[in-house]
Amino acid sequence: MxxxxxxxxxxxxxxxxxxxxxxxxxxxxxxxxxxxxxxxxxxxxxxxxxxxxxxxxxxxxxxxxxxxxxxxxxxxxxxxxxxxxxxxxxxxxxxxxxxxxxxxxxxxxxxxxxxxxxxxxxxxxxxxxxxxxxxxxxxxxxxxxxxxxxxxxxxxxxxxxxxxxxxxxxxxxxxxxxxxxxxxxxxxxxxxxxxxxxxxxxxxxxxxxxxxxxxxxxxxxxLIISGPTDDKSDLYVSVNEIVQHIDEEDYEKDEKSRQISLTEEGTEKAERLLEEAGLLEGNNLYDFENTQVVHHLNQALMANVMRKRDTDYIVKDGKVVIIDEFTGRMMDGRRWSNGLHQAVEAKEGVQIEPENQTMASITFxxxxxxxxxxxxxxxxxxxxxxxxxxxxxxxxxxIPTNKPIQRIDENDEFYKNTLDKFAAIAKKIKEHSDKGQPVLVGTVSIEKSELLSDFLKKEDVTHNVLNARFHEQEAHIVAQAGAPGAVTIATNMAGRGTDIQLGGNIDFRIEQELADMEEGPERDKAVAKIEEEVRVLREQVREAGGLFVLGTERHESRRIDNQLRGRSGRQGDPGLSRFYLCLEDDLLRIFGTETMFAKMMNKNLEDGEAIGGKWLSKAIETAQKKVEARNYEARKQVVEYDDVMNDQRKVIYEQRSEIMDAETVGDVVEDMRLETANAVVADSCPPGSYPEQWDIDLLKKRVEEVFGLTPDIDAWMQEDAVEPEILETRIAELADADFNAKVEQIDPEIWVQIEKSILLESLDHNWKEHLATLDALRQVVFLRAYAQKKPLDEYKKEAFGLFERMLEVIRESVTKTIAVSQFHRQEEIEVPELPELPDFLTTHIDPLTGEDDSNDIDGGTLGTVASTLPPRQSAGPVPADVNFEGVSRNAPCPCGSGRKYKHCHGKY
Incomplete structure (x- = not known):
């Protein structure tokens, strides 16, 4: 107070x-x-x-x-x-x-x-x-x-x-x-x-x-950049057919978190069906060998039960196109992750595109x-x-408005079911449209837009439907939504980017009506006429009460509702807004079914009857606040997990920058060689152990495998006071000598390029594998909660260990590549071309729900979408009739591997 x-x-x-x-x-x-x-x-x-x-x-x-x-x-x-x-x-x-x-x-x-x-x-x-x-x-x-x-x-x-x-x-x-x-x-x-x-x-x-x-x-x-993996189309189709035989009592679904899982009986039924289809190894669905099958089964269930056609996606030109839940737009080229998009394609019977593997990612x-x-x-x-x-x-x-807000925000009106609500909305729209007031109607899905459109047709109300199906006409429909009596149904008004001006948009009318007219006095006269018409229409609309914004249900976020309301009452214009609700709305159905409010409404509200009041609006706002808090926690969790990866990402990206900017990377390669020698010896001769306990056969094998050397380690072992440190030093000295002998044959500038190329390729390859491992870790670490352990702490600890292991693998990989590679005499050496980026797909997906929200198909620079590429093959035996003479290094390899020549048979 x-x-x-x-x-x-x-x-x-x-x-x-x-x-x-x-x-x-x-x-x-x-x-x-x-x-x-x-x-x-x-x-x-x-x-x-x-x-x-x-x-x-x-x-x-x-x-x-x-x-x-x-x-x-x-x-x-x-x-x-x-x-x-x-x-x-x-x-x-x-x-x-x-x-x-x-x-x-x-x-x-x-x-x-x-x-x-x-x-x-x-x-x-x-x-x-x-x-x-x-x-x-x-x-x-x-x-x-x-x-x-x-x-x-x-x-x-x-x-x-x-x-x-x-x-x-x-x-x-x-x-x-x-x-x-x-x-x-x-x-x-x-x-x-x-x-x-x-x-x-x-x-x-x-x-x-x-x-x-x-x-x-x-x-x-x-944001995720990914590259193609193996094609598993047949498996998706087979698993989708099996899911058709799984009934509603065989699974449990949670609409709040959009998750679904099989019951015990459902698991037994799935095992039987998979066994009959020959997709199960052994007879237990959750054996390690069946990990992939379980994953595909879960995604097929998700696709069939939780992803609704015309709400979450539409099928256009034989492709599954995602609908953005915030803007209602078609997300052409965007795909759900982890095989969910492929599962939806199998469900709809369209061509299945291959999955992709993460190559780089970051959160906003x-x-x-x-x-x-x-x-x-x-x-x-x-x-x-x-x-x-x-x-x-x-x-x-x-920031205060330039002119005071004149819009009237009325209390919500509440009905028992959707049909009663939509019938009342259609009558209200007709009433306001008939008196010359423009109406903007906000819906939450294509399905609801089309249902309301049917009600308006019965009332004989002329209207425009703005949703993912009519994306092309979007700007023109929105621009004229302020004309007298205009009725516009919009799936969502967030980020539409076009102003609704009372009386209509002058610029759009000029563009539309005078597109073919050349500059000159006649065009100026026509422009003046349009401006005068719009001025008169604007006054008509102002007198009718300005733009009426009507919400067909509350969104789970108050901001989205406010965005819709904010379309009315701009720059001191008059306006009106009201939301219509019912117990079947998603917000109330998912988050408030068991509340006293819902039970009371079900019991006391008659069909077709409406109630309203400030207390009702407050109750809905309270529900929205709870949902917002839950969504915030979900976003916060994404950040906390990405923070762990972000620290590692910074190290890798800084290392890459240093390698690219360095005049020479010889000291880095030398350090890697020494540390690898230490690691190889430590594996076979653990610190604190006796020489009798050392695994000399493993040491010989590893030295030959990593360094390409066969020193007489047995003779070294005959010496007195032999220590692991002595073995490390001798192996490192032999490796240095072998390395220096190779380097002497090659021009120093060319050698720097070779070293940089090997370092960067090893770094990128292992970072990509590390990202895949972290993705898998994040999906399973939640199970640690059953052991009274905090999943985030477990993730941090394991991710750190995996990162340390990755650095060891990189050091060994670089050392081994240089050690076992054969280099020609200097005059035959060609400066290696730095590898180009691989073809990839850009996606923006939710790791928890699989929602996709990227912005373009292929990153806009490479032209070819990864999923349409031929499968990658290694350079194998070449047919006798294949000729490599005169082949450009960037052209496809004539051997038919699907790779560029410089990455295949033209590789140095």
Missing amino acids: IGGFAKSLFGSSNDRYVKSIMKVVDKINAFEPEIEPLSDEELAAKTPYFRERVANGEKLDDILPEAFAVVREAAKRTLGQRHYDVQMVGGIVLHRGEISEMRTGEGKTLVATLACYLNAIEGKGVHVVTVNDYLARRDGEWMSQVYNFLGMSVGTIIPNIGEEQRREAYAADITYGTNNEFGFDYLRDNMKHDRAQMVQRPFNFAIVDEVDSILIDEARTP QNYFRMYPKLSGMTGTAETEAAEFFEIYKMNVVT
Whole structure:
């Protein structure tokens, strides 16, 4: 109570902070009379002037007021838009590395120009991160008018552009791109074998647009780059047929965590069916030999029971296409992991693409925490403020609107079942549409969109359905959703990127209606006519009450509901919002079936009857808070596990960088050789043991296997006082001598390239295998909880041991490769070409649920999707009629292995 009184008297901490920023805005405004009279050339000359001041030791904060005033003037001259004072507040918040929460329609895209320009003055690069490539392209082109006017370069990173274009885009002062492209480029760069091939610069400053969508929703899933494995199509089809015979009583499903498991009876039934199909080794499903079969069985169950057609995915052109749960968009080219996508393909009877093996991965949390300064902007962040601070150390600052909000948010209306609810919604939509009020309807799935569409057809209401099936017309449908009486059903409005303007969108109408008309007086007259029509229509819509936003059910996150609501009431426009609920909604069905509230509603609410009230909305909000807390814990767990891998990832990537940058790596190879000699001796002659206990036969075998040497170890053993250290020294000396004899035949520069190539290939190969092992470890470590052990601690301990073992394997692998390789005389030696990246698939998947949320098919640089490649084969015997003369090193090998010539029979 006292806190509430203090807040009303002094304002909240957010209000006080914004008030303190307004003093800086006053300084910016004071520069306007000085900046306005400048010519275009004088205004553009401010950029080198600011750069000189920073080079002389001034801080960015010192030049902020004048720099922001310059950007405001440049925006007026190029875009015809002048930043409002509240937009200046937003720009200052972004510059300070905080999250600027601004309502929909407040001009966040323009706000970003302020912080971008100021931070780009240092010349270290600024990244603007968007949720999709349409927005990256649009915002980059749109705002580049301001930056180019002021003499700054702008780059755009989108899927399917070449390496050189990427390098140029990252070298620009300001770079626009999607979260996935930035993350995948980081992973690709750390798979390359030459510094010159890398595209990114060191991280400096990033502004994340729709920061809640990227750093919260999408952060549940890591980015993964993977390569192809063996084809198991027949196994998927066979297991899918078996799952058809498993009934509902044979398994238990948990919709909250989207998990499914066989009961004891179900396991016995599955064993019998698998045995009949000849897929079971022995008669126990959980024997070690049947691990793969169990995995495929579980994924087939998941595909058939937990993945619903037209909700989780659709089948288009003979392919299973995932539907993004946040945006309702089709995720072309994205695939579920761990064989789940293949299981769904088997279920739908379409062509099954091969699985892929992880080659590199990172979570968004660990990627974005690498930026020394990170900020973000969105319309909905306050509900997740604690998570933003705990994970990213970013404060959320709520920026006041330029004009007071006129939207009325009505209480939720509650019905007993879906059919009653949808019948009431259809009547309500017809009522508002008939009086000329545009209606935007938010649904949670394609299925619900189409069900509501059927109800509206019965009511004879003209409407547009915006979901994954009609993705192509998305921008045009949204742009005209504010026209009088327009009814638009949208699967989800998060990150749609197109403003809903009352009366309709002038730019879209001009583009659509005057596309074929040439510039001139006639076109100008037609444009003026459209502008006048839209002005009249806008007034009609305002009088009818503005945009009516209708939610057909509550999302599990309050932010998604707020995003939908925020589409109405932009820039002081009138508006209305209301949500319709029932007991069959997913939120209430999964998370509130056994509550007193649900039981009471079932008993006392008649069919077709509705209730509403503030207490009902509060009860739903409480349920949402609980779900948000649970989702936060799931995301936090992903971070905690990835933190373990992240420490190891940093070591490997730093080691790669050092190898690429070093003039020579001879000392590294020498250390590896010595440590390998020590390890080989330690395996056969354990410390503290007697010579009689040593395994000399194993020592001889290992020395020959690893070093290619056959020293007279028996003679050494006849000597007095022989110690393991003596054996280590002698083996190392012989290995050094053999190594030096090889090196003398080869030009030193060529030898450095050979050593680097061997080091990097061994590092990459073993890191890839290590990632696969860690994936498997993460999936089984939860079972340790039954032994009263904390799974995360067990994972850390085992992962550390596995990493140490991997380093040993790398040392031995490099030593062995150099020792057993045969090198020709110098004149026959060719400088080895550094290997290119393998063909791979980029995916963004959830390790717990298998959800996929990547952004492009193949990383955009290599053209060929891994799953369409021929199977890799080793270089084997060559037919007599095969001719290798004149074959380019990058061409496919004539032997038919499916590999490039330089990686097959053209290998050095």
